Amino acid sequence: MRGLGLHGALSPEDKALLLGLELNPKRVSAGEVLWQEAADVDLFCVVKEGWAYSYRNLGNGSMQILKVYLPGDIIGMRDFGFSRRLAGVAMINDGVVSPFTYQQLFDLFGHSPALASCLIATTVRQQAMLTERLVYLGRYAAHERLAHFLYELYLRLQRIGAIEDNGFAMPLSQEQIGDALGLSAVHVSRTFSMLRDEGLVQRDRQHVALPDPDALARLVEFNDTYIDESLPPAFQAFQKLER
Amino acid sequence: MRGLGLHGALSPEDKALLLGLELNPKRVSAGEVLWQEAADVDLFCVVKEGWAYSYRNLGNGSMQILKVYLPGDIIGMRDFGFSRRLAGVAMINDGVVSPFTYQQLFDLFGHSPALASCLIATTVRQQAMLTERLVYLGRYAAHERLAHFLYELYLRLQRIGAIEDNGFAMPLSQEQIGDALGLSAVHVSRTFSMLRDEGLVQRDRQHVALPDPDALARLVEFNDTYIDESLPPAFQAFQKLER
DNA sequence: CGAAATCTTGACGGGTGTCAACGCGGGTGG
DNA sequence: CCACCCGCGTTGACACCCGTCAAGATTTCG
Incomplete structure (x- = not known):
């Protein structure tokens, strides 16, 4: 709704x-x-x-x-x-x-x-x-896939008010994340460690925090056109007409 | 239409x-x-x-x-x-x-x-x-991606009557095929050779033939649910109602 | 006919999968 | 309350698929 x-x-x-x-x-x-x-x-x-x-x-x-x-x-x-x-x-x-x-x-x-x-x-x-x-499965490496995945979740959760202190509950297991990103669970673990070492992602069990979301967005060149919610003018005109 | x-x-x-x-x-x-x-x-x-x-x-x-x-x-x-x-x-x-x-x-x-x-x-x-x-980008190897891609084209072309003798015109370059499948152009070439050696795909410039489409379908475990054209009964009932 | 695009083949390196062992935490049953 | 087990995550070793680079052959196009 x-x-x-x-x-x-x-x-x-x-x-x-x-x-x-x-x-x-x-x-x-x-x-x-x-x-x-x-x-x-x-x-x-x-x-x-x-x-x-x-x-x-x-x-x-x-x-x-x-x-x-x-x-x-x-x-x-x-x-x-x-x-x-x-x-x-x-x-x-x-x-x-x-x-x-x-x-x-x-x-x-x-x-x-x-x-x-x-x-x-x-x-x-x-x-x-x-x-x-x-696009990410086809043309990006593991760390970019994971970073993009987490940042997209971050944006979607932010919209529904589920972000606190740049962090959120993450009920997915690393095996499930791997199944989403086309990676093995082992490599997801390695990639999390890499992002942690670079200070981009903190993770503690079922909690993930993004200390610097903007840095993450830059890393994955996040294009937020596709997640934007606004409809084009033609749409609004149509809806007014209908009413 | x-x-x-x-x-x-x-x-x-x-x-x-x-x-x-x-x-x-x-x-x-x-x-x-x-x-x-x-x-x-x-x-x-x-x-x-x-x-x-x-x-x-x-x-x-x-x-x-x-x-x-x-x-x-x-x-x-x-x-x-x-x-x-x-x-x-x-x-x-x-x-x-x-x-x-x-x-x-x-x-x-x-x-x-x-x-x-x-x-x-x-x-x-x-x-x-x-x-x-x-799914194929995430979980299948190059030869399965290419085989699936070609077989899907084959089915779609068949529907519009563009298949002759199990073959069809293929205007895509190998670089473009690679860009579709998340592969390098070089590897697309290697993969074509592999499929040719296995007798699954023949290719001559801008023409591709699938000598044994069924074998290809089995190789890629082709699930044709998603390409099926029929609409479920609920739909037809709705359309009758509308008329 | 010449030049650019495309395809082929080989050599090499790196990213990622697989296997294995281990640690940790939570849940379960005694 | 504790022992046990099982799922989950971590780390290392190793192999292999595939990307990259390069050179050459072939085709296409101007």
């Missing part, structure tokens, strides 16, 4: 439709699988508390984590328009999710083109994060 | 809206840049002839190609909802594209929720291809 709501002032009916997506909160525990690869696509989810990740189990025995979901993110749009799930989704820690159905999405499209275009914009933004990851 | 049209029978008005996107065909030549990174987002395009690719130029001097577009694909949805382009797009060979505007998309959303959801489905499908690439 926050992510979409910021994308422009919404009409009361639109707000009601959005809130309808969050009516059925459900407790989920760490490690719980929300759905597996190739399962039928029935539900989507809003994450209300906790972290989740989508993943693929590969034929060579390894895993690739596709995306980490934080509170406020929508899970499952990856499978919109498919009959089978393209990826599994599991909780990283305990949390709360609100499932909603295909039907609710269709209702929303039917009643509010403005919301539909916002939802596309949100989906495209998730794709942009995926693209950024792809 | 074909990609979307197959996603369910459309009403005449919907067809007219879609055709409206292809009214202004424009010749473009090999190497021509349709737009650069960070340019204003004004237009989207349908590719009618030729191949294109989206790319990012990186601070370390290298390039990452994000996606190769074939005739029938929509270019630019990556930037929908952004003010600035996240990636540049250039033509690989001579071709024809049909640009259309934000306004045309909004009109389409306003008039046809069914089309809007189909367009989301198409966007999600592009994301699925990107995801597949991400």
Whole structure:
């Protein structure tokens, strides 16, 4: 709701439709699988508390984590328009999710083109994060991948108010971080040590701090276009028109 | 039009809206840049002839190609909802594209929720291809990346009738293939030789043939869920309802 | 026909994976 | 409360895939 709501002032009916997506909160525990690869696509989810990740189990025995979901993110749009799930989704820690159905999405499209275009914009933004990851997997070394990953988490967490003293809780294991970055767990450990020695990252068990976020941003040449929340003028004009 | 049209029978008005996107065909030549990174987002395009690719130029001097577009694909949805382009797009060979505007998309959303959801489905499908690439960049070796890349092209070209005798024209240079797969041009050459020696891929200048596509599919454990075109039952029900 | 781009092949080095051993902390059961 | 175990992180040794550089062959294009 926050992510979409910021994308422009919404009409009361639109707000009601959005809130309808969050009516059925459900407790989920760490490690719980929300759905597996190739399962039928029935539900989507809003994450209300906790972290989740989508993943693929590969034929060579390894895993690739596709995306980490934080509170406020929508899970499952990856499978919109498919009959089978393209990826599994599991909780990283305990949390709360609100499932909603295909039907609710269709209702929303039917009643509010403005919301539909916002939802596309949100989906495209998730794709942009995926693209950024792809770039780093293709063309950057381990320390840049990790630095970028941590800095992106930092920005996303900052937006939802989960940063304190430049630090945040990090429930991911180093093996999971490796699965997200295309690295082995061993090398993630080595890379953390390297970043620590350079004074860029402090880590104590499930806590990470970035003493100098700006230095980190410079190291990875962070391009924040893709994480920007504002919509272009054409969008706002369209939404006004709709109302 | 074909990609979307197959996603369910459309009403005449919907067809007219879609055709409206292809009214202004424009010749473009090999190497021509349709737009650069960070340019204003004004237009989207349908590719009618030729191949294109989206790319990012990186601070370390290298390039990452994000996606190769074939005739029938929509270019630019990556930037929908952004003010600035996240990636540049250039033509690989001579071709024809049909640009259309934000306004045309909004009109389409306003008039046809069914089309809007189909367009989301198409966007999600592009994301699925990107995801597949991400998986291969993260967790597979050079020969598997190249084999997967070629086999995916093979399937996409087959759909638009561009395969003859298991072979197709390949306008991409090995350097460009490397930029797509996160490899150096030199290693792409070595990897082609390896696949040729194993009898999986034949290549002669700008022509590639896959003597045994099924063997290639097995090698890369090709999962064709993500490239499947059919929409789930819930979708079709929605579209009937709309009409 | 000449020049630039592209492809091929070899030599070499470095980044990263794998294997292994070890330490640490937290949870579990006695 | 303690012993035990197991998951997780750390560190070292070693191998190998792939990047880089370089030279030459081939093709494409002006």
